[in-house]
Amino acid sequence: xxxxxxLFITFFKIGAFTFGGGYAMLPLIQQEVCDxxxxxxxxxxxxxxxxxxxxxxxIAVNASTFIDYKISGIKGALVATLGTVLPSFLIxxxxxxxxxxxxxxxxxxxxxxxxxxxxxxxxxxxVFKMGKSSIKDYRTLTIAVISFVFLLLFDLHxxxxxxxxxxxxxxxxxxFILLKDKEGCx
Amino acid sequence: xxxxxxxxxxxxxxLFSYGGGFAMIPLIQKEIESHNxxxxxxxxxxxxxxxxxxxxxxxxxxxxxxxxxxxxWGAFVSTLGVCLPSLIIVLILARIVDKFxxxxxxxxxxxxxxxxxxxxxxxxxxxxxxxxxxTEQGVLGVDWISVIIACLGFLxxxxxxxxxxxxxxxxxxxxxxxx
Numbered sequence: 354x355x356x357x358x359x360l361f362i363t364f365f366k367i368g369a370f371t372f373g374g375g376y377a378m379l380p381l382i383q384q385e386v387c388d389x390x391x392x393x394x395x396x397x398x399x400x401x402x403x404x405x406x407x408x409x410x411x412i413a414v415n416a417s418t419f420i421d422y423k424i425s426g427i428k429g430a431l432v433a434t435l436g437t438v439l440p441s442f443l444i445x446x447x448x449x450x451x452x453x454x455x456x457x458x459x460x461x462x463x464x465x466x467x468x469x470x471x472x473x474x475x476x477x478x479x480v481f482k483m484g485k486s487s488i489k490d491y492r493t494l495t496i497a498v499i500s501f502v503f504l505l506l507f508d509l510h511x512x513x514x515x516x517x518x519x520x521x522x523x524x525x526x527x528x529f530i531l532l533k534d535k536e537g538c539x
Numbered sequence: 540x541x542x543x544x545x546x547x548x549x550x551x552x553x554l555f556s557y558g559g560g561f562a563m564i565p566l567i568q569k570e571i572e573s574h575n576x577x578x579x580x581x582x583x584x585x586x587x588x589x590x591x592x593x594x595x596x597x598x599x600x601x602x603x604x605x606x607x608x609x610x611x612w613g614a615f616v617s618t619l620g621v622c623l624p625s626l627i628i629v630l631i632l633a634r635i636v637d638k639f640x641x642x643x644x645x646x647x648x649x650x651x652x653x654x655x656x657x658x659x660x661x662x663x664x665x666x667x668x669x670x671x672x673x674t675e676q677g678v679l680g681v682d683w684i685s686v687i688i689a690c691l692g693f694l695x696x697x698x699x700x701x702x703x704x705x706x707x708x709x710x711x712x713x714x715x716x717x718x
Contacts, residue, residue: 409554409557411595411621414622418629422630438598438618442598446602446606449606466684468584472587472671476564476586476660497654500655504565504658511569514659515655522650523647524647526647
């Protein structure tokens, strides 16, 4: 019981203090569960991060679920997920009321006009930052371009794009990259 | 049954959004659009609020959309819906992870999905640009104040590595001053 409570508090703290979503949470999670609490080892956390990015869903939720499953099974996973999610849930719940109330307010509208422009810049910056690690060769670049064209011009559903991307990846990876690696070894 | 619809929509979002954060935006937008839950402006405001408050964008959007559509319980079922797929998938995978992560099929899948994620984030930028850049009063129909804020912001993130919260704050103040 004591460990569950500690898990909850730790992940509540992580959820409450990381701005900017999933990726920003990873260093904090690492610091708390490896350095402070010694719940899991440094090399294990690398696997956790790789896995969290490989499955669908919010990265922070994936990471906390995975870590706490390792520490104390399904109960731990449920408790930590709750801890991670609860702060944003409560904050947004209290902000939502305010936002809806001031929706027509002139000053708030003006502020949001400026903020919306900034959001565009932030997202564009994310494209470049994430692109560096995901688009490594002309094949991945081709996948990204084709996918973007279909999403934008033909209104392709994002889920369909992800499924096709996965299929194309399996074929390309196993036909070209893996074979090439094997030849390189011989 | 609005609760069921919210739950189902956000379950779908949780199940199919790879890469987290901004990559989730086109999917969330698609669901919101098909049910008329929020206007484009409202949705971009939520993205802004998510950036300025702690927590993942997906959770924040789920909570807000749910609250606006159907009050507290709407927020509750939406947030539950977006978390549940990860919880189930991760719990299953946690048992078989060592075999799983190096399998060529899995590696290939991720090799192909990652660039798609980038195209989704770019699509999110285009979506926000559509709601931001054009206005009926502006010169040539372009909202030049937004263009300037966005360009300076982009420079601020990429070159000077300024914190997003600081940038959002500055953008809010500029909005009040210049609009």
